[in-house]
Amino acid sequence: MPDTSLEKYDHVPVTKEDLDWAELVTLDLSLYDQPGGKEKLVKQLEHAVQHVGFFYVKNFNISQEEVDFQFALGREFYALPLEEKLKYHNADDLARGEYNGYRPAGHRILGNGIRDNVQVYNIPKFDGYHQRAQPDVLQKYATEIEAFSRKCHTEVVEKLLRLFAILLELPDEDQLVRDHKYDVKGEDHLRYMHYAARSAEDNKKVGELYSPGHTDLGTITLLFRQPVVALQILNSEGQWKWVRPQDGTITINTCDALTALTGGFIKSSIHRVHAPPQDQAHVDRLGVLYFARPNNHVILDPIQNSPLLNHLGLTKNAFTELDQHLTTEQWVKVRQSQQQRRNRDVKISDDGKYTYKHKDLEIIPGLQAVVYN
Numbered sequence: 215m216p217d218t219s220l221e222k223y224d225h226v227p228v229t230k231e232d233l234d235w236a237e238l239v240t241l242d243l244s245l246y247d248q249p250g251g252k253e254k255l256v257k258q259l260e261h262a263v264q265h266v267g268f269f270y271v272k273n274f275n276i277s278q279e280e281v282d283f284q285f286a287l288g289r290e291f292y293a294l295p296l297e298e299k300l301k302y303h304n305a306d307d308l309a310r311g312e313y314n315g316y317r318p319a320g321h322r323i324l325g326n327g328i329r330d331n332v333q334v335y336n337i338p339k340f341d342g343y344h345q346r347a348q349p350d351v352l353q354k355y356a357t358e359i360e361a362f363s364r365k366c367h368t369e370v371v372e373k374l375l376r377l378f379a380i381l382l383e384l385p386d387e388d389q390l391v392r393d394h395k396y397d398v399k400g401e402d403h404l405r406y407m408h409y410a411a412r413s414a415e416d417n418k419k420v421g422e423l424y425s426p427g428h429t430d431l432g433t434i435t436l437l438f439r440q441p442v443v444a445l446q447i448l449n450s451e452g453q454w455k456w457v458r459p460q461d462g463t464i465t466i467n468t469c470d471a472l473t474a475l476t477g478g479f480i481k482s483s484i485h486r487v488h489a490p491p492q493d494q495a496h497v498d499r500l501g502v503l504y505f506a507r508p509n510n511h512v513i514l515d516p517i518q519n520s521p522l523l524n525h526l527g528l529t530k531n532a533f534t535e536l537d538q539h540l541t542t543e544q545w546v547k548v549r550q551s552q553q554q555r556r557n558r559d560v561k562i563s564d565d566g567k568y569t570y571k572h573k574d575l576e577i578i579p580g581l582q583a584v585v586y587n
């Protein structure tokens with residue numbers, strides 16, 4: 215049970231605007247332990263992961279109180295003076311692909327003279343390999359933070375990994391879980407994320423976006439429900455749709471490492487962060503997220519013993535096509551280094567299309583990051 219000495223976190227009201235919402239399935243994880251439940255969930259998942267790569271989960275055994283306690287911790291962290299937060303920031307580390315700790319807003323240039331408006335604080339998983347100093351306000355609650363991080367893993371990530379294993383017809387439903395052990399060295403992390411509201415004038419200069427279209431690099435990302443709408447996904451018809459905050463859910467998106475492991479069968483979801491609608495345009499947006507990744511030693515080659523992937527001929531991926539066999543550790547370093555590059559020459563057109571210099575998008579020779587407009 216979370217400590218109750220922190221003031222309760224109050225979520226702002228939801229938008230009243232009638233937006234073009236994405237149609238996403240919701241997986242009820244209470245079915246998971248019921249007879250035939252996993253099979254039902256796999257059926258729901260099948261379409262989602264091959265098309266948009268986004269879905270919701272509900273009944274995941276983490277209470278709203280526990281989730282809101284994390285929002286309260288995020289609120290307390292961002293309320294610290296900048297100089298205090300900067301004690302947990304190291305620009306050289308970021309350039310080297312080490313992303314844990316604090317990243318201040320404005321670290322990157324979005325384009326047209328506007329810097330990013332996002333602050334990030336990443337707390338590595340408690341695997342014994344990522345000892346980091348934390349500010350007092352978080353250190354006091356280290357037990358609760360670790361418990362929450364572990365619950366994200368066992369209650370959500372591991373369950374979904376077993377469903378993916380069933381979908382891939384793997385001989386053992388724990389095969390992917392074994393490549394994602396919480397206590398084995400890895401780059402999974404919990405994140406508190408803060409987007410500061412920006413003026414209409416500045417939003418216009420950057421195509422109304424807080425973050426242009428991209429994919430995430432890991433296995434799955436968990437986005438805990440928060441009411442300031444901003445997340446948009448690119449659906450299989452090539453349309454950007456808003457993601458609705460649904461009570462009691464986590465929004466899940468599938469990411470690059472899973473695409474690599476499945477030879478492209480599981481799609482890496484394309485998403486972006488839009489400025490919120492009019493009635494929330496003045497509100498800062500606080501997020502609680504958990505990023506799951508394969509363990510560091512896992513080689514991101516397509517899984518060889520999946521009858522489904524073999525039947526579909528999905529035996530190659532973007533790395534093996536280049537004769538590369540990257541471990542997760544290598545992939546995270548090169549991709550994070552590319553993402554943190556302080557791009558100086560981004561062009562943003564009047565209709566919000568982002569164009570980067572070729573060198574800014576290079577992850578490894580022959581492999582470019584894609585920005586989706």
Ligand SMILES: [Fe+2]
Pocket residue numbers: 428429430485
């Ligand atoms: Fe993302």
